[in-house]
Amino acid sequence: MKLKNEILSRPKKGGLRWIVGIGILLVFLILMLGVSFFIALRESQISSRQLSLNKQVEIAGKDLQKSFDAMYEDMVFFVNNLEPWTYQRDGNEQLAFEKRARRIFNNHRELLDSVIVTFPEDFVSFHFDRQNVFVKSTFGSREDLPKIGKNSIVLQNANKGVGIHVILNLNRFFRGELGNYYLGSSGEKVVWCAGEFQLFSDNFDISQIELEPEIALAIQNEINDGLKGYMVGEVYSPGDLGSKFKATIHYYPFSLQAISERFAVVFIQDISNIGFDVYNTYFYFLLGLTLLLAAVILLLYQFIKKVQGTNRQLKEYSIEIQELFRRQSLLLQESNGFIYFQDENGKMTSVGEEVTEVLGYEKGDFLRNFKSYIDPMDIQSLQIQIQNAVERKLDVFETDFNFIKKNGNWIRVKIFEKFIYDENGDFLGNVGICTDIQKKYEAQQELIVSENRLRAVLDSLPDLIFIYDNNGIFLDYYVQDRSLLLFPPEYTQGKNFREIMPEPIKGQLEVIFEKIIRTGKSQILEFEVMLPIGKRIFETRLFKLDDKRIISMARDVTAQKLWEKGLREAKEAAEQANRAKSEFLANMSHEIRTPMNGLLGIIGLLENTKLDQKQSEYIRVIKDSGKSLTAIINDILDYSKIESGMIELFPSIFELKKEFSNTLKLFEGIIKEKQIKFEVHFSESLPDKVSLDKEKINQVLYNIVGNAMKFTPNNGVVSVRVDIESFMDENFMLEVSVSDTGMGIPPEKITHLTQPFVQLDSSTTREYAGTGLGLAISKKLVELMGGELSIESELGKGSTFTFSIFGSISQSESTGEIPDMHQGEGAGFSYQNMAEKIPISILLVEDNEINLTFMRMTMEQLGYHIEIAKNGLDGVMMAGKKHYDLIFMDIQMPKMNGLEATKAIRKFDEAGNPVIIGLSANAFKEDVDTAIDAGMDGYLTKPISIEDIARVIKDTFGKHKKRKL
Structure with missing residues (x-):
């Protein structure tokens, strides 16, 4: 009994082990709690700093661009108000000019290094020296001016002959602007330009900072694509490339007017030690709680678990927000805009707060009534465009239209939308940005008006030009020959034509002015006038220069009227003879072609019979002669058709580069035979598809390249160059140049080359055969297609044939091809049995x-x-x-x-x-x-x-x- 009581009184080892286990488990849970708390705290701080840096780097980029734009606009205003006589008059003009220059320097002191102003005869520069003294320097000639570096802007006022060379101090500008942003002791401010990351921290001189190569390359690619964003990677410490730290890197691309390089603001934040400083404080606190956690360990564990779940949700939300910002970066192409969201039915579901600042409407008002604020002329077209884009499953869509603001003013806006589809490709809605582009639109319209005005003047090629207002008052003039005027042009300025023009010209002009103002259409006036040099006949064309001015262009047509009647009679006689000749040639060619069919066809059959070598040689000579005769007949048919005036253009849509390449492949045999170096260059701006007469342009190309191949000796060079100049949206002028290293053409014979039946060597012993119609046909076809053919040559060095064609760019898939039974399989097709x-x-x-x-x-x-x-x-x-x-x-x-x-x-x-x-x-x-x-x-x-x-x-x-x- 005593032994039994002694055994029962001993503590059980299993209970002690359980207690020890509980203690160890408790310590382990506390350690896990600390680690989990540290991870959650660190991720929360990193996420918070990333959101803050995303906003700061965007604000910094926009501020840099805004400051630079302000300087650029001041400089444009400055150069437009310069006068060429500033230094040719009294000192007051110079003093006022220099005050304006100093005021601009004070406004943009951080950005400007120096400014050089060029007048027609004077050259002046301004800058601040180290003692903050505004210094002016003059130069004797343009050659004495200091060299202009890449960080400079050149502005010219061609009308006044003045200009400004602005030399920038971008490093000082970036340091000054970025100094307004505080990133803490572990943050770095960097500007990216031309593949380099330049450090602008407060603690270091301007220097380069190094990133992981993969991270640096990825950031550069996104900046080049105009995307903002952030990445996490390794960064080398400034001044010590051997030390590196983990950082979050935020970037925002921006551009500076008139500077071709792309820039980006980059903020770098060291995240390697985030959380440790705060954790040290909580570590001792957690250590003291170990004695109290025994009772509440389960509750605390549940709490930590809940916190972790919450953090995971926050992280997921953070990723969604980041993705939203990335989508926004695709849409934010311009400033002064707002973001909006629409569902699959086009209903506006959300809009940014900026809509009030841009358009003046409250958010609720805009969500309900935005369609009623769009120009009625644009709303139907806009809906059709969006519907077509959704049907084509496009990812993005952009257009512009008129929108009325709350104050009643109409402005031009541009929308850029990102379409969203589900896994099945069904349209779910879109997120877009609407931007006010009124100033840009007005500038574009003004440019179009100016271009049209200049084009109208250049197309007219006048002898006498006068400009009036709508009331008929002379405003300006351009006169080549004063002897053709009733009065000196200076006498007319500021006077109405009704005061000085004699009858009946005055009455005719009054009627014409009324028609032009009423209809906007140009008018032609032909009149006779007695001048000191004798009686003259003038043809005058009048039309609107713009809404407030009318221009007249007159030319002396006296000589033309004198021989016009005789010329008309001679032309009619020549046309009648030409038609008779063309009809005769066409009929004769047709009559020859019919028996030629039987001749060449039977020769082809004869080739397939059993022939000895001599007979085969005879057959080959007859067949080659028949083919040559057929080629001659084709040339005669083409030229007779052109001369009779019955040839027409049949435009079709085709791939120009592919079609030219196929035509040039036809010369591979002669290239190999004569060992010719053949070079072809197509312009990079060549459109994919064009609308032209494919057969005729191929015929011209074949004739001219074939001519170059024929006259180029063995081992010579033939070069083909195809360039294009676009104008007026969808139109272009195609220019094809064919150069060779042949024997060249005597200058006196170049003008005769494009005449029919003309050859350089017309003797019976000439080396190169032909009808002499190829270039004549090519010239006529080129002129029919709105272009011209020119020839340049130098004896012993070669020739260059250049022809231009007027055409239009096409986006249509239709090619307009017709069936052609001569296309398909080649001569290798077997037809036996x-x-x-x-x-x-x-x-x-x-x-x-x-x-x-x-x-x-x-x-x-x-x-x-x-x-x-x-x-x-x-x-x-x-x-x-x-x-x-x-x-x-x-x-x-x-x-x-x-x-x-x-x-x-x-x-x-x-x-x-x-x-x-x-x-x-x-x-x-x-x-x-x-x-x-x-x-x-x-x-x-x-x-x-x-x-x-x-x-x-x-x-x-x-x-x-x-x-x-």
């Missing part, structure tokens, strides 16, 4: 016996037995009685031509069977278009090869096969 592989029924409608013989022989070689109709009427009757898969239809035939026959067949065969292919010697595009419009499926121009016929049969078989499927 086609009838066995491709069994189809064929009808030939042809009246010419030579062509009938050729087609019969061709079809026999292909293995086909064809049926023949010798005119269009017989062809229609045979097609009505029997189904044919393919019909070859000649165009010109007796009784009924091929076009009428095709239309008749299509009337009783609306399903599109059979395939009808036109055959004609007419090779013009309008002839092809007419055939296609009549219902033909394709068109073959004579002479026709067996390869062309075999390919048409194969294509026809493929079409019928698809229809059956």
Whole structure:
């Protein structure tokens, strides 16, 4: 019993272990509590500082840009008010000028280093020296002026011949402006420019600061894209590249007017020690609480857990806020704007507080009635644009329109919207920014007015110019020859034309002025006047220069009127003779082309028979001669068409660079044969798609490049350069230059090159053959397309041919292409035993016996037995009685031509069977278009090869096969 009581009185080891375990667990929980508290506290402080720095860096960037813009506007105002005679008059003018210069220096003391003012004959500079004394310096000539560095701005007033060279001290400017922001002892203020991070801290001289290469590159890319943001990474300590610390880096890009470089404000905050100072205080406090936590450990644990959950939510909210700021950076392209949110139905759900400052409306008023404040002329167009953008699944959308402010003033605003879609691509709404661009819009409109005004003057090329107000008072003049005036031009200034102009000119001018003011249209007045030099006839053109002024441009047309009648009669006689010649050439070319079809076709068939070497050589000579004759006939047809005035432009939309590249590939054979170095340069500003006559511009390019290839010796150089100059939005002037290192052209013969049938060497022993029509045709086609062809050459060095074409840029996907049966597979297509592989029924409608013989022989070689109709009427009757898969239809035939026959067949065969292919010697595009419009499926121009016929049969078989499927 005693032993039992002794054993029971001992403490149980299990209970002690449990107590020890509880103690250890309690200590561990306290340590975990401290660590968790430290992490939560650190993340909270970092998040708070990041939000603060995001706002500070944005304010700093905007302040820098605002201060610089203020200086720039002062300088523009200063240069626009300079007078060229400032230093040519008394001292009061100079004193007033220097006071203005000093006042500008005082207003922008931190930014300006020195200012150099250039007058027509005087050169003056201003700056403050180290003793804060305003110093003026003069220079004898422009060459004595100090050199201008990259941190400078040049402003010119060309009308007065004065200018200002502003030399900036950007380092002092940045240090002064950034000194207004306090980041604490662990913060650094940096300005990024041209890939360098320059430190502007209060504790260091201006120097570069280094970041992790990956972080630095990422920041530079976002700055170059115009995006603000922040990143966390390693930064080397200023002055000690061996030491680095972890920091949060916030950046905001900005630009300075007239300076091409991009800048950004960068604030760096050391976060490596955040939280430790506060934690030291709480550490001892937590250590003292260990004795009290035993009773409340579970409650405290739940509290910490709840705090951690709250911190996680705060972190998630912080990420969402940061993402919102990043979206905002895509939209904030300009200042003086506000952000808004809309749902999928276009209802305004939220708007920024700035709407009141920008437009004057309260938030609630704007949310309810914003659509009623948009110009009624713009609201429908705006809704259609947004609907189209949503249907196309665009990510962003921007446009501008008129908006009325609360005070009743209309302003121009620009909206930039980011569209939001769900995972299924359904539109959820958009976030956008609306910006007041009224000043910019007014400046653009004024620029357009000025450009139109200058263009009107330049287009007129006048001899005598007078400018009036709307009442007819002379305001200004430009006179080349005073002998053509009734009075000295100085006498007219400030007087009304009614006071000095004689009748009947005065009465005619009164009527014209009334029409111009009422209709805004230009008027032409032709009158005779007796001058001291004799009787003169003038043609005067009057039109509005702007809303308040009218301009007249007069030229002496006396000589023109004297020989105009004779010229008209001579022109009519020449045109009649030219038409007769062109019609004769066209008819003769057509009559030659028809037998040429039979000749070249039968030669092609003969090539495929068994021939010895000598016979093959004879056949090749005959075939080459026939092709040369065909090329000559084509040139004659082209030129006769141009001379008869019946050629037209057929613009289509196509890829210019791709089309030129395909045309230039045709010269690969001669390039390899003559070992020519061929260079091609396309301008980077060349548009993707243009609207031009593709065939005619390709013909010009082929003629001129072919001419350069022909006259360039072996191992020579041929260079093609394609440039473009855009103007008036969608229009452009295309300039193509082709240079070679050939023998060159004598100066006296250059003007004759573009005349028809003219060649440099017209002797019977000349080295280069041709009709002499290529350049003449090219010149006519270029002029038809609104351009000109120019030639520069130097004997022994080579020539440069340059032609320009007027065209327009197009965004349309339509190309306007027509069927062309000469496109597709090349000569390598196999047509042996086609009838066995491709069994189809064929009808030939042809009246010419030579062509009938050729087609019969061709079809026999292909293995086909064809049926023949010798005119269009017989062809229609045979097609009505029997189904044919393919019909070859000649165009010109007796009784009924091929076009009428095709239309008749299509009337009783609306399903599109059979395939009808036109055959004609007419090779013009309008002839092809007419055939296609009549219902033909394709068109073959004579002479026709067996390869062309075999390919048409194969294509026809493929079409019928698809229809059956």
